[in-house]
Amino acid sequence: xxxxxxxxxxxxxxxxxxxxxxxxxxxxxxxxxxxxxxxxxxxxxxxxxxxxxxxxxxxxxxxxxxxxxxxxxxxxxxxxxxxxxxxxxxxxxxxxxxxxxxxxxxxxxxxxxxxxxxxxxxxxxxxxxxxxxxxxxxxxxxxxxxxxxxxxxxxxxxxxxxxxxxxxxxxxxxxxxxxxxxxxxxxxxxxxxxxxxxxxxxxxxxxxxxxxxxxxxxxxxxxxxxxxxxxxxxxxxxxxxxxxxxxxxxxxxxxxxxxxxxxxxxxxxxxxxxxxxxxxxxxxxxxxxxxxxxxxxxxxxxxxxxxxxxxxxxxxxxxxxxxxxxxxxxxxxxxxxxxxxxxxxxxxxxxxxxxxxxxxxxxxxxxxxxxxxxxxxxxxxxxxxxxxxxxxxxxxxxxxxxxxxxxxxxxxxxxxxxxxxxxxxxxxxxxxxxxxxxxxxxxxxxxxxxxxxxxxxxxxxxxxxxxxxxxx
Numbered sequence: 001x002x003x004x005x006x007x008x009x010x011x012x013x014x015x016x017x018x019x020x021x022x023x024x025x026x027x028x029x030x031x032x033x034x035x036x037x038x039x040x041x042x043x044x045x046x047x048x049x050x051x052x053x054x055x056x057x058x059x060x061x062x063x064x065x066x067x068x069x070x071x072x073x074x075x076x077x078x079x080x081x082x083x084x085x086x087x088x089x090x091x092x093x094x095x096x097x098x099x100x101x102x103x104x105x106x107x108x109x110x111x112x113x114x115x116x117x118x119x120x121x122x123x124x125x126x127x128x129x130x131x132x133x134x135x136x137x138x139x140x141x142x143x144x145x146x147x148x149x150x151x152x153x154x155x156x157x158x159x160x161x162x163x164x165x166x167x168x169x170x171x172x173x174x175x176x177x178x179x180x181x182x183x184x185x186x187x188x189x190x191x192x193x194x195x196x197x198x199x200x201x202x203x204x205x206x207x208x209x210x211x212x213x214x215x216x217x218x219x220x221x222x223x224x225x226x227x228x229x230x231x232x233x234x235x236x237x238x239x240x241x242x243x244x245x246x247x248x249x250x251x252x253x254x255x256x257x258x259x260x261x262x263x264x265x266x267x268x269x270x271x272x273x274x275x276x277x278x279x280x281x282x283x284x285x286x287x288x289x290x291x292x293x294x295x296x297x298x299x300x301x302x303x304x305x306x307x308x309x310x311x312x313x314x315x316x317x318x319x320x321x322x323x324x325x326x327x328x329x330x331x332x333x334x335x336x337x338x339x340x341x342x343x344x345x346x347x348x349x350x351x352x353x354x355x356x357x358x359x360x361x362x363x364x365x366x367x368x369x370x371x372x373x374x375x376x377x378x379x380x381x382x383x384x385x386x387x388x389x390x391x392x393x394x395x396x397x398x399x400x401x402x403x404x405x406x407x408x409x410x411x412x413x414x415x416x417x418x419x420x421x422x423x424x425x426x427x428x429x430x431x432x433x434x435x436x437x438x439x440x441x442x443x444x445x446x447x448x449x450x451x452x453x454x455x456x457x458x459x460x461x462x463x464x465x466x467x468x469x470x471x472x
Contacts, residue, residue, distance in 0.1 A: 020118040021049040028066040030184040031123035126216040127170040147226035252326040355470040376468040379446035385462035389436035403441040
């Protein structure tokens with residue numbers, strides 16, 4: 001029987017469950033109807049306050065009848081039932097299943113918040129778990145996602161989802177429904193093998209159970225082991241991320257390549273997996289092992305620059321000591337190029353943005369400025385001709401950046417320099433700094449020059465960096 005192990009699991013999930021309010025997702029199928037029966041059948045000392053939520057997807061002719069069935073059954077039990085209709089006119093042309101799932105959980109979150117529910121409870125069971133893990137394994141999912149469905153998950157929108165039937169097989173659920181005379185509706189589309197999950201459910205899983213009747217138990221053990229491994233990996237990776245990720249925005253993450261390459265290959269791999277998970281996967285952008293391997297190869301390659309095309313318009317770009325995970329279109333938007341580094345050698349010039357131009361020339365050389373730049377404000381910086389310091393890099397300032405400010409070689413944080421120069425806080429992240437190949441900062445454009453750039457202090461300075469800026 002399911003009752004006793006279900007009771008034990010529920011109280012293990014939350015010892016105070018009897019003081020909580022839960023929202024049960026009930027479709028009318030055998031799984032959710034058994035879930036409803038198990039909760040309503042709990043003794044008072046561990047039975048929570050129960051409400052039901054049902055979504056009519058209007059995907060089948062039986063949808064309206066199932067909604068009516070769930071409403072009437074809840075009325076008989078004296079349980080409040082919240083229903084939503086997803087009309088056919090709102091169905092997307094593509095990715096219908098994903099859109100339906102997103103719509104459902106958005107509705108669950110809305111009702112849970114309105115009714116002050118502590119948990120949303122769904123009827124996922126052991127066979128669902130096996131299907132999910134095997135499908136992900138065959139598809140080539142990342143290691144962290146092979147754990148499948150978790151008993152309790154906390155969503156970003158504050159929703160806590162609980163799945164207490166994962167410890168039971170579909171067969172056990174059917175047997176319980178029959179023994180307890182629990183009514184339910186059967187979705188005939190579950191028998192259609194054109195759907196991938198149905199093929200696993202009807203063909204793959206039964207064959208594997210014949211190979212080993214303990215399949216579901218082993219799948220649950222595997223899921224738990226993956227969960228433990230993920231906890232260990234996360235405990236190692238999270239502190240490193242804070243040091244390696246220089247900045248992150250919705251469409252652009254900047255990484256410190258030098259620090260990333262100090263780690264072992266295994267640690268680098270899982271750092272990138274976590275970054276991809278946060279930046280891409282959680283937004284619905286997939287990343288495969290081939291793409292991840294290409295990124296790892298680019299990072300360790302001798303060449304200082306390169307780009308890997310990912311998915312949905314995202315790219316991974318290496319620029320010497322920095323790397324960028326970003327939307328490719330952002331490279332043409334001057335407002336979004338706040339962290340992109342630029343390489344500059346003698347005789348070269350480039351536009352940092354639509355209103356900023358820079359060149360590097362020999363001392364005394366006549367400079368021909370672009371016609372567009374006529375009348376723009378000018379700022380110059382003297383730089384050394386020492387070949388070991390080239391190419392120069394023009395980047396946004398990074399946390400902890402310092403520059404030499406006196407003959408004793410003492411350093412001052414760029415942040416403090418900007419404060420001393422009374423640069424508004426909102427403008428500080430837009431400041432450019434000039435750094436050489438040895439990462440020494442020679443100037444803050446167009447704010448401050450390093451002591452190293454003072455011509456009278458050294459005879460090795462032969463080049464001029466000229467910066468022009470137009471009115472915004």
